[in-house]
Amino acid sequence: MTVTSLHDPSHREALWELENAFERGNLVSLFGRCTVSYExxxxxxLAAGDRLLLLKPDGAALVHTDEGRQPVNWQPPGSEHRAAVREGxxxxxxxxxxxxxxxxVRFSDVHQLSAMPVTGGRDLDLHGSEEDLRTRILERPDLIEAGFEPRETERPSSAGPMDVFGVDADGNPVVVELKRRRVGPDAVGxxxxxxxALREEVGVDGNSLDADADGDADGDGDAAEPEVRGVLVAPSVTDRAAERLADRGFDHVALEPTPEE
Amino acid sequence: MTVTSLHDPSHREALWELENAFERGNLVSLFGRCTVSYExxxxxxLAAGDRLLLLKPDGAALVHTDEGRQPVNWQPPGSEHRAAVREGxxxxxxxxxxxxxxxxVRFSDVHQLSAMPVTGGRDLDLHGSEEDLRTRILERPDLIEAGFEPRETERPSSAGPMDVFGVDADGNPVVVELKRRRVGPDAVGxxxxxxxALREEVGVDGNSLDADADGDADGDGDAAEPEVRGVLVAPSVTDRAAERLADRGFDHVALEPTPEE
DNA sequence: AACTCAATGTCGCGC
DNA sequence: GCGCGACGTTGAGTT
Incomplete structure (x- = not known):
């Protein structure tokens, strides 16, 4: 395992090492004065300036300046890198x-080139995501409200899969939308x-909600029409989102993806 | 202007150069075997593996593997970097x-360190954005439809500012939503x-839409109630978006942010 | 500081 | 391949 590193190489030396690095599947870091254009x-x-060009063996290319989390220009993985010397x-x-x-990327000066073999070590263990929030609710449905019973996750509907579908203490169907962080009006929409979508289903097909029903009061009897409720679970909501929730008669349950420390 | 570059430095050497680089406001690239943790x-x-750590003078930190456009871990600009040697x-x-x-980021081996002075050269000239699309429509309103007259951009409403507000050939108010690329159902929402929001305004206040009116048929006379129309301008729409457009009686105008080549 | 919306968003999953 | 929605989204502009 060797890192190749060139200090102020000639353009031809740089080209040579670049091609070697592509060949070996190395990660390449190239620093120098350059112009960048994207189509x-x-x-x-981008006018001439000093920048760092990162070329990954998976085809990703990143042009970084001294500022910002984002590259100023880039190419996504799956792209193909080629290098050449034109007019020196x-x-x-x-x-x-x-x-x-x-x-x-056209270089006028190459200040530094490194080619590095990198393998593995991309298995990230991330926690605190929406997945964790769902797990938490399935384990403790009372966090939504007393008597809430989850029935299904990712339940399909004509509007797409809903995060959690369940029934409240009065037997009303409940659609639960999960957001791991503070949300705006889009989440209410x-x-x-x-x-x-669920109300339409109910309207069309009576209360066919007990798919795996235990058959109680199943007929088109005297039971009140079930009221489909909407619950938004998120740490907090914006003012406008709160308005829209109130407009539509939905509830908000304040909940973090992971328990407070 | 000098690039400092160390090959397989000792941890203490690396620390020394890192501190110098922070002092000088340099961009630092650090490659080695490390573990990464984020809270x-x-x-x-992230378990031990070879990765490239980029430290920017504006406080951004990026950990890159050999794959992906996104860093596997990062810290946004404005963060503060510190370095130390603990247990060697x-x-x-x-x-x-x-x-x-x-x-x-805890290193077990430092394979390569570079410190680079970078200044300026971040003024990107980008075209083909939603801004360009708006400009194009204001210059040629007939691209929306014959007789369309833009009246206002970023017109405020209770639902936020609308991209373009105008009037059609029959005097109906038109809300135009611009998208620079193919859109899904969210844009229709x-x-x-x-x-x-605009229909509510009209309902409350009559047709007070001719703010700078030329006063034709302005009274609460026999003119039909103005119909508020919705137009979505985008290169194309998904099937589901098309459905929702049809449901609501909105129109779609197929248009690119820049003229076809 | 909070809110809102665009982005060459990127990324992963499902069809 | 497209469609859809999440993301430690990021980033810019406005209030």
Missing amino acids: GRAASD RLRVVSTRTTPDETLT QLARYVR | GRAASD RLRVVSTRTTPDETLT QLARYVR
């Missing part, structure tokens, strides 16, 4: 299809679509 | 507040909110 979903141009200058081109996109 | 909005852990090993910690977040 694809949009188009952009190193040029790196990364292209992909669907959609057609091209990133071109999403919940509304599920609720509407 | 903040969520939490994550280099450790880099990046922290920020609001929210409290900490990224810790957004348009619907604006249209609903």
